[in-house]
Structure formats: structure tokens, C-alpha cells
Amino acid sequence: MFRKDSAYEAKLKKLEPVEADRRLTVKxxxxxxxxEISERLRVNTLTQLPQEQPWTRVVDPARVASVLESFLVEEVPANAPDYDxxxxxxADTIVEFVVQDYGMRSKGGRAGAYVRGYGRMFTLDGRAEVWRRPFEVDQVAAGAAHxxxxKVGKNPALFREAMTAMLDEVATVFVKDLTPRDRRGGAPLPDMPANAAPDTVPGAASQPPPEPPKPPEKELPAGELPDPDPE
Structure with a gap:
């Protein structure tokens, strides 16, 4: 993020953008x-689906995760799970939610969270795909608040809150897709859209007082980002 937006150079000071990105990623x-992102999508979608077949005959997700060992997978696997x-x-049909990428990005000094991936449904017998919905929610592209x-570096829960709101948007779209208006399906649904100046000290107009020497810059603690600007 910091590598692609030079607006943070002054704030980072001696901290290299590559290292700042690494520290933010850890946070x-x-x-x-x-x-957790995939699980929230699953739970939020399933709980909003109508209580009728086939959604009342869902296999216990814990048993599915145990068989596929998906509790152990944090990265998108190079090889697809063995759904057989x-x-x-x-089970005779699989509904799969895949998170391909998520994080933060910035443009012109305005940052936001993003998440992208896809949902799909396919049959076990023949792997015929009967539904697919790619998704991408991007706060920067949407013009959301900075x-x-x-601040996220000091309070990572802010990122979690932003991600939660975006995932709830995606779940709403999934529910609409998976609840056709009739058994033959409804009409296609629309795609989801996916620096203050420093304070000055007043002085005499003709003879401003000399500036005091700047104190030496404090080293950042290991793994930490600079403090946010005061409100």
C-alpha cells in the first residue's frame, strides 16, 4: 500500500515503504x-437463505471442513480440494466461497479496505457449475471514508470492522442469487458495484523568533507504524 502511494512519504520518514507495508500486513x-472471512460469508449467507429445501438439508459444515482439512488452509491452495x-x-452439490485477496490500498492519500473472490455452486457428479458470482468490494473505488x-496500525479492529461491513454486502448479493424468484430462476440481478497544514506559532511580523532546534527523531518500536495524526 505505502509503496504505491507516495502521499505517505513524509509520515513514514526513515521507515522504508516496503517495511511499512510488511508491518501493516501483519496487523x-x-x-x-x-x-475467518470465508466463514463469515458462509454463515451470513446460510442464515439468510429461506428455510426450505435444499437449504434445510445442508451437510454439517464442521464435518465438511474436517474431511477437506480446510481449517488448516489460510492461503488459496494451488490444488483444488478433493470434493469427492x-x-x-x-452431499451431491457444493457451494464454495473463495477469498482470493483482501487487505488495504490507497490512492492519493485516501486509504480503504478491499476484498475480492467468488462464490460458486457445482454438482459433485460431473462438476457441472450451476452458479457463479465473482465479487470485489473496494472502499477506495467506492469513495468511502478514509x-x-x-490508526489501523494502532487498532487493527478498525480493519476488521470495515471488512465485516463489506462481507455483509457480499452475503446479501449471494442470498439474492441463491433465492430465485421461481424454481426456474428469476431475472438477472445487477452486478454489485463493487493533509492538514502544521500549526504555526504567531510572532512579530517583522522579526519572527528563531525556530528552536528539532529534537532527535525517536526510533519506532519493532513492528510498529508511525502514530496517526491527532484528531
Whole structure:
């Protein structure tokens, strides 16, 4: 993020943008994991679906995760899970939510969270895909309020809150897709859209007082980002 937006150069001072990005990434991963994001999408979508077949015959997600060992997967796997292992549990169709990327980005000094991936439904017998919905929610592109990365560095829960709101948007779209207006499906749904000046000390107009020497810059603690600007 810092590498792609030079607006933070003065704030970072001696901290290299590459290292600042690394530290911010650690903070974001502490706030929410890829598995937690996928799980929220699953739970929020399932709880909003109508209580009728086929949604009343869903296989226990814990059994599915155990068979596929998906509790252990934080990165998008290079090889797809062996979904045939789910067949003995009584499943004939898979609904899969994949988070491909998430994090923060910035443009012109305005930062925000983003998440992208896709949902799909396919049959176990033949792997025929019957539904697919890519998603991308980007606060910067949407013109949302600035999410100060330095505040996130001090309070990673701010990123989690932003991610939660975006995932709820995605779940709402998934529910509409998976609840057709009739058994043949409804009409296609629209795609989801996806520096203050420093204070000055007044002085005599003709003879301003000399500036006091600047104190030496304090070293940042290991793994930390600069403090956010005061409100």
C-alpha cells in the first residue's frame, strides 16, 4: 500500500515503504484471517437463505471442513480440494466461497479496505457449475471514508470492522442469487458495484523568533507504524 502511494512519504520518514507495508500486513492478519472471512460469508449467507429445501438439508459444515482439512488452509491452495471426499457425507452439490485477496490500498492519500473472490455452486457428479458470482468490494473505488492506515496500525479492529461491513454486502448479493424468484430462476440481478497544514506559532511580523532546534527523531518500536495524526 505505502509503496504505491507516495502521499505517505513524509509520515513514514526513515521507515522504508516496503517495511511499512510488511508491518501493516501483519496487523491486518492479526485482525482477521482469510478463513475467518470465508466463514463469515458462509454463515451470513446460510442464515439468510429461506428455510426450505435444499437449504434445510445442508451437510454439517464442521464435518465438511474436517474431511477437506480446510481449517488448516489460510492461503488459496494451488490444488483444488478433493470434493469427492464429501460425497459419503450425503452431499451431491457444493457451494464454495473463495477469498482470493483482501487487505488495504490507497490512492492519493485516501486509504480503504478491499476484498475480492467468488462464490460458486457445482454438482459433485460431473462438476457441472450451476452458479457463479465473482465479487470485489473496494472502499477506495467506492469513495468511502478514509481508513487511516496508521490508526489501523494502532487498532487493527478498525480493519476488521470495515471488512465485516463489506462481507455483509457480499452475503446479501449471494442470498439474492441463491433465492430465485421461481424454481426456474428469476431475472438477472445487477452486478454489485463493487493533509492538514502544521500549526504555526504567531510572532512579530517583522522579526519572527528563531525556530528552536528539532529534537532527535525517536526510533519506532519493532513492528510498529508511525502514530496517526491527532484528531
Amino acid at each position: 491486518l492478519q492479526q485482525a482477521v484471517t482469510r478463513f 471426499l464429501v460425497g459419503p457425507l450425503g 481508513l487511516d492506515p496508521f
